[in-house]
């Protein structure tokens with residue numbers, strides 16, 4: 001039983017080109033339908049889902065009748081632009097059969113290293129997840145060259161897992177998981193069931209690049225698992241053609257390769273928070289709140305805040321200072337600056353009356369607080 005998998009609340013599911021296109025013969029709509037059914041079941045069970053789908057180049061190639069992946073960048077980009085239409089159309093119609101809406105998001109790695117774009121992408125994705133819509137993400141291949149050349153959506157999926165603070169990254173691929181040698185050339189290779197993502201021994205086994213359609217191979221999947229581990233996510237690399245693969249993962253069955261982060265979700269998440277977000281405002285605490293945070297490891301309640309400065313939205317990072325201006329902690333605000341202004345000094349029970357709704361009783365939850 002894999003409790004880290006069965007208990008995961010937020011999943012990023014990444015599906016590679018080789019799988020989606022039935023090895024180059026256009027989009028495999030039947031297979032897509034089967035994954036969609038399972039994703040809908042996960043959704044119904046309360047799992048929050050983000051889908052990262054490759055396959056634009058491969059789908060475009062098949063629409064154009066090309067059998068060999070082009071090497072010219074502009075041809076690859078054109079194929080991706082053509083194929084992306086069919087790709088999102090296929091996901092949309094398949095999810096719609098189950099009454100689920102989808103949303104297209106095209107991202108580049110650069111978008112996620114630019115602070116402002118990172119925050120925008122994050123809040124859009126959060127809003128979509130809250131609306132119970134399934135975001136379907138791919139690279140924005142028109143404006144990048146390196147990513148499309150290396151065909152590496154594994155890294156993108158890991159960055160997305162960081163972005164949405166996923167508990168689990170599921171990489172569906174054309175093999176049953178990561179083997180101790182490339183199964184293409186080693187028929188006796190054994191499946192690795194569990195490992196730590198940072199285990200250096202994995203570098204040797206993940207050698208080799210991918211197939212004719214996808215390009216990344218196991219190396220990029222291992223790198224993705226290490227990247228996802230930075231924000232505390234577990235990664236599963238598993239065969240997308242395994243019958244009812246997602247259902248079985250959810251049920252805790254030991255299929256695929258589980259790569260675990262070196263630290264727990266909370267510790268990793270806090271480090272991630274500390275390093276990656278700009279602060280947008282300041283909360284001036286009263287003496288009682290300072291003690292509750294720094295000595296009691298408590299959440300910050302609105303009642304302990306005297307003043308709100310700056311302009312921040314829900315989910316953005318704020319600095320918490322003592323009455324004398326000394327920084328005590330940083331954390332993600334559950335309310336915007338405007339909302340916070342209305343609820344400070346009040347008990348959490350008063351929030352509904354003051355705002356008309358309550359997101360959370362805390363202004364900053366302790367899981368999202370880093371003490372300085």
Ligand SMILES: Nc1ncnc2c1ncn2[C@@H]1O[C@H](COP(=O)(O)OP(=O)(O)O)[C@@H](O)[C@H]1O
Nearest residue numbers: 016017018173179181182210211214216217218
């Ligand atoms: N140790 C390994 N275990 C499993 N597969 C491996 C390994 N090393 C290399 N590979 C190759 O990686 C391929 C999957 O990568 P890729 O073609 O990029 O797939 P995707 O399109 O799903 O991202 C497999 O078909 C396999 O041949």
Ligand SMILES: N[C@@H](CCC(=O)OP(=O)(O)O)C(=O)O
Nearest residue numbers: 017054055056057151153214
């Ligand atoms: N973004 C492009 C390339 C992505 C790609 O090849 O990734 P993958 O198959 O996951 O290794 C596409 O959708 O075709």
